[in-house]
Amino acid sequence: MYLLKNALKSISRAKTRNILIVIIASIITISACIALSIRQSAETAREASIDQMKITAQISVDRQAMLKSVQSGDRTNVLRNIQGISLEEMLSYAKSGNVDDFYYTLTSSLNSDEATVPVDTSEVTESTEDLNTQFEGMGPGGSRRGFAGMGNQGDFTVVGYSSHNAMSTFMDGTCKVIEGSVFAEDTKEPDCLISDELALLNDLTVGDTITLINPNDEEETVVMKINGIYHNSEAAMSSGGDMMGFNAASDPANRIYTSYTALRAVVDNSEANAVVEVDETTGREISTALRGQEAGTYVLADATAYDAFQKDAEDLGLDTSIYAITSPDLDDYEQSMIPLERLSSYAAYFLLIVLIIGGAILVIFQVFAIRERKYEIGVLAAIGMNKRKVAAQFIAEVFIVTFIAIIIGTGTGSVISVPVANRLLQDQVQAVEVSQQTTMNNFGGGFEGRIPGGAGFLQGRMDGSGDADYISSISANVDIVVLLQLLFIGILLTLVSSASAIVSILRYDPLKILSNRS
Amino acid sequence: MSTFTLNNLCYSYGSRQRDVISNLNYVFEDSKVYSIIGKSGAGKTTLLSLLSGLVKPTKGSILYDGNDISKMDPYRYRSNYVGVIFQSFNLLPHLTAIENVVLSMDISGKKITGKKEKAQMLLNSVGLDDATAHRRILKLSGGEQQRVAIARTLSYEPSVILADEPTGNLDGETQTGIINIFQDLAHKEGKCVILVTHSPYVAQMSDMVYELAVKKD
Numbered sequence: 001m002y003l004l005k006n007a008l009k010s011i012s013r014a015k016t017r018n019i020l021i022v023i024i025a026s027i028i029t030i031s032a033c034i035a036l037s038i039r040q041s042a043e044t045a046r047e048a049s050i051d052q053m054k055i056t057a058q059i060s061v062d063r064q065a066m067l068k069s070v071q072s073g074d075r076t077n078v079l080r081n082i083q084g085i086s087l088e089e090m091l092s093y094a095k096s097g098n099v100d101d102f103y104y105t106l107t108s109s110l111n112s113d114e115a116t117v118p119v120d121t122s123e124v125t126e127s128t129e130d131l132n133t134q135f136e137g138m139g140p141g142g143s144r145r146g147f148a149g150m151g152n153q154g155d156f157t158v159v160g161y162s163s164h165n166a167m168s169t170f171m172d173g174t175c176k177v178i179e180g181s182v183f184a185e186d187t188k189e190p191d192c193l194i195s196d197e198l199a200l201l202n203d204l205t206v207g208d209t210i211t212l213i214n215p216n217d218e219e220e221t222v223v224m225k226i227n228g229i230y231h232n233s234e235a236a237m238s239s240g241g242d243m244m245g246f247n248a249a250s251d252p253a254n255r256i257y258t259s260y261t262a263l264r265a266v267v268d269n270s271e272a273n274a275v276v277e278v279d280e281t282t283g284r285e286i287s288t289a290l291r292g293q294e295a296g297t298y299v300l301a302d303a304t305a306y307d308a309f310q311k312d313a314e315d316l317g318l319d320t321s322i323y324a325i326t327s328p329d330l331d332d333y334e335q336s337m338i339p340l341e342r343l344s345s346y347a348a349y350f351l352l353i354v355l356i357i358g359g360a361i362l363v364i365f366q367v368f369a370i371r372e373r374k375y376e377i378g379v380l381a382a383i384g385m386n387k388r389k390v391a392a393q394f395i396a397e398v399f400i401v402t403f404i405a406i407i408i409g410t411g412t413g414s415v416i417s418v419p420v421a422n423r424l425l426q427d428q429v430q431a432v433e434v435s436q437q438t439t440m441n442n443f444g445g446g447f448e449g450r451i452p453g454g455a456g457f458l459q460g461r462m463d464g465s466g467d468a469d470y471i472s473s474i475s476a477n478v479d480i481v482v483l484l485q486l487l488f489i490g491i492l493l494t495l496v497s498s499a500s501a502i503v504s505i506l507r508y509d510p511l512k513i514l515s516n517r518s
Numbered sequence: 519m520s521t522f523t524l525n526n527l528c529y530s531y532g533s534r535q536r537d538v539i540s541n542l543n544y545v546f547e548d549s550k551v552y553s554i555i556g557k558s559g560a561g562k563t564t565l566l567s568l569l570s571g572l573v574k575p576t577k578g579s580i581l582y583d584g585n586d587i588s589k590m591d592p593y594r595y596r597s598n599y600v601g602v603i604f605q606s607f608n609l610l611p612h613l614t615a616i617e618n619v620v621l622s623m624d625i626s627g628k629k630i631t632g633k634k635e636k637a638q639m640l641l642n643s644v645g646l647d648d649a650t651a652h653r654r655i656l657k658l659s660g661g662e663q664q665r666v667a668i669a670r671t672l673s674y675e676p677s678v679i680l681a682d683e684p685t686g687n688l689d690g691e692t693q694t695g696i697i698n699i700f701q702d703l704a705h706k707e708g709k710c711v712i713l714v715t716h717s718p719y720v721a722q723m724s725d726m727v728y729e730l731a732v733k734k735d
Contacts, residue, residue, distance in 0.1 A: 002621070002624035002625075005624075006621070009612075009613075009617075013612050376610060376612075378608075379608045379609070379610055380610075380625070381593075382572065382596070382602065382604070382608055383596065383597065383602070383608070383621075383622055383625060383670070384593050384594070384595075384596035384597020384598070384622075384625050384626065385593065385597070385625045386593040387593075510572060511567055511572045511573060514604065514606070514608055
């Protein structure tokens with residue numbers, strides 16, 4: 001008890017020095033508090049996001065893996081003969097117990113007849129037919145089975161959904177039916193949804209029909225009935241600098257949605273009536289059939305189920321040297337975490353630097369304090385106070401001062417950590433956005449490659465606008481974990497700064513000190 | 519009853535140095551005042567340091583109540599059994615006189631009730647009034663500091679009092695007062711009082727005198 005009493009007396013005796021130590025230790029604590037709050041918030045946000053997230057996954061051709069697995073001379077042929085995964089195969093993997101739901105789409109590209117004008121911002125006056133891009137198995141899944149053989153791209157992208165749940169842009173609110181209603185899930189009728197921009201441009205209303213033409217065969221037409229008109233909230237925002245400036249089919253306003261069954265029937269009918277010719281130059285078959293590309297989406301409960309599904313699919317026969325399971329949700333999630341992860345990483349380095357510099361300053365303070373109090377140590381030891389008790393008193397002094405600093409630092413830190421953390425996070429978001437926008441612009445707006453993020457690289461799936469839903473605000477609260485960490489830091493600083501004092505005290509010979517003094 | 523028994527006690531500063539103290543075989547008994555005299559360099563203060571456990575003998579031993587003090591816990595030994603009055607007092611200057619005395623009682627670990635009152639009483643008994651007792655050490659004269667040092671030593675009731683030049687800074691009247699205190703401690707309270715002194719007067723007032731001679735190479 002008297003140790004504590006003596007410690008308090010000693011603290012009050014050396015007010016100036018101890019106030020200075022409190023200020024330094026408070027600055028360390030405030031910095032540590034902010035850094036730890038950021039790290040804790042990042043961890044909480046990470047866990048909360050991943051827990052709440054319903055993960056979707058797709059199976060696609062892993063072109064890179066395929067190309068790597070063959071000799072360099074055969075790579076062109078391998079690329080030409082890539083086979084996308086069939087719906088039957090996708091359905092077989094959906095049997096995995098980890099799959100909550102499975103839905104699929106069929107995407108095709110059609111032209112309009114003269115009566116319907118596509119929304120086209122490309123400012124190209126020539127016939128779109130002249131500018132048509134020829135498909136050659138370059139869909140998102142790398143599927144050749146869908147857009148098999150060479151084919152022309154139309155002005156409209158028609159997507160057939162097996163389920164309303166598959167209509168992710170409607171599910172997340174990006175698109176909304178503003179007139180009429182959605183088509184029935186399993187209807188065979190070519191009922192469709194068109195965008196409000198397309199409807200406005202062509203004076204179309206619910207109940208009207210539009211005639212679409214097979215871009216490979218002008219004689220083949222498809223008449224679709226407008227069941228509803230939707231508004232895409234991102235269509236207007238993303239109208240600058242992406243691929244839609246190059247062709248009409250890339251414009252979200254030219255997307256027509258229908259049921260899978262209806263579009264399947266159209267594509268099947270086209271294939272049945274197609275004319276197949278052999279190109280004299282290349283010797284390859286060219287079909288007039290309407291191209292269609294199928295894609296499946298697996299819905300998984302969480303990240304654990306996603307990992308388990310990967311294993312299940314392999315067990316069920318998925319050739320992982322050709323196909324890869326990817327999750328845009330996880331990619332988006334990782335993308336959204338980039339600024340926060342970066343900030344969290346910076347916070348860790350910052351904390352380390354603050355602790356090293358702060359610790360060094362406190363050590364120097366203690367070294368001088370001990371030299372100053374050498375006589376006191378000598379007297380205490382000479383009158384019978386055990387050196388360990390003398391050391392304990394010094395540790396108590398440092399701890400009391402550090403504890404006061406922790407209280408002040410934690411109080412201040414908890415108040416300023418939220419605005420400071422959010423300010424730093426917004427700076428990070430801005431930095432990442434600028435960096436990614438630069439990358440997007442460099443690629444003409446259609447970049448789908450690797451976006452720099454954090455210490456390494458993360459696969460960044462960018463939509464047409466290049467926008468990612470970053471976490472730009474956190475509630476950097478000082479919770480019990482942060483408090484315990486701060487207390488640990490306080491104890492650590494106390495021990496580190498006291499270490500020199502303890503060593504000195506234990507080495508001091510009281511008689512020598514007193515003799516020198518005399 | 520013998521308090522200290524010195525058996526062929528030797529001490530040298532460093533292994534190649536000559537012995538400052540060589541083959542001492544003194545006996546110190548309780549209820550007596552001893553004076554250790556000798557010229558400068560004879561080893562008087564060194565003997566006091568040996569008796570107080572601040573240094574260990576290079577040869578021989580010191581027995582305290584039959585126990586070798588080099589095998590005892592030096593801190594417990596100093597804080598409980600012997601009271602040392604240093605030549606330069608070695609009081610803590612940032613504390614008051616009374617706080618210095620109370621601190622010694624705290625360090626001894628003995629259960630003493632009313633430490634402040636006891637400290638006040640001891641300071642009064644060595645001739646310091648209440649106002650002086652509450653002054654910081656730096657504000658006290660050499661004689662007053664000497665008295666505080668004595669009061670501090672008496673506070674935890676050690677059986678041996680070791681004092682290095684206890685009257686060195688005092689005037690004649692105060693000197694007599696202090697010697698009277700030591701005599702009372704020995705003769706009335708049964709303590710063994712060992713004084714290192716140059717003063718013939720102090721030696722004369724002692725029950726027994728040991729004279730140390732300067733060792734020659």
